[in-house]
Amino acid sequence: MEHPFWRILLVFLPLSFLTVGGGQSIVSDVHRQAVEVQGWMSDARFLELFALSRLTPGPGALLSPMVAFEAMGPWGALLAALAIFTPSSFLVWGLAGLWRRTHGAAWQKAVERGLAPVAAGMILAAGATLLRVAEGGWLAWAVAAASTVLLMTTRASPFLLLPAGALIFWVALA
């Protein structure tokens, strides 16, 4: 029987290289792995962790170690953090010098522009995947829609929207 920590590496190591355009983009795959493939937790618990990762400061990608903590405790979390942050870090470190020397080269723009639509599709898929499993039925859709519209049309702060969502759910459902 393989050591369970191999699972952590197998899940999170590839995600280090697959994160394009911010930590949001991999959330749909973290969900797929944690709930469907590995069976570490239920949809409901994953959503709670997602909510906690939004409420706590720091990179949104900390969701991954939080999920690993739930699955395998502190050492699992540490391993997941190393797996998700280290490989891509070495890539940036290695390329930082090259990037300066070839500043503004055409290939850089092509990479940047070419990855943007892929990242957009990934982020939208993350939102839709979690909406599909969100608890609270129509209310979850309504709150998500209202928060989307407010963020797109006003200068509403996420500081206020997240507690507002909690309050609405508490009044309506608890």
Next chain:
Amino acid sequence: MTTERADAPPPGLMQIFLAFSKVGLTSFGGGLSGWMMREFVGNRRWLTEGEFLDGLSLCQALPGVNVVNLSIWIGYRLRGGRGALAGALGMVVPALILALGVVALAGEAVRGPAAHWMLAGVAAAALGLSIQMGLRAAWRAARRGVAPAAIVAATFVALFALRLPLIWVVLVMAPLGIAQAAWAMSRRGGG
């Protein structure tokens, strides 16, 4: 762009670590790169806006968590390899400890239905954050033409409707996206 920086010597490793910790622990609800620019370009004047934006474009083009990549880039500019390590650790470690502490405590606290529903409400509102970010990015891509819009749509369908593993989707869509962007740029005569 001219490089106008304060003549002060570059900050020490501990200073770098603490400065990144501060940003990591005080930034809520995403938009971290905006906070970093305010702190390091505006307040501390450790690098110019041009240098910062240069690094941001690198970090957006490379895989990895953007804000961690950006911490490495800024730390590297300030103090070489050790600066990069201090920056990345400062950004990740304190926030990681806090996040795990919250999960450990919340494991007990959310057994009650009230806390559980409040977190579900936070999740719903937070989904709005993801969705608006995705919509803005999709809109920017779609304005460039039909092909980028098709790449957004294909990526979305493959992940959401077909539930394909991310690794295969990225291995196919990323080269396609880059090739399309390169082709579009060469057709317009570079640029």
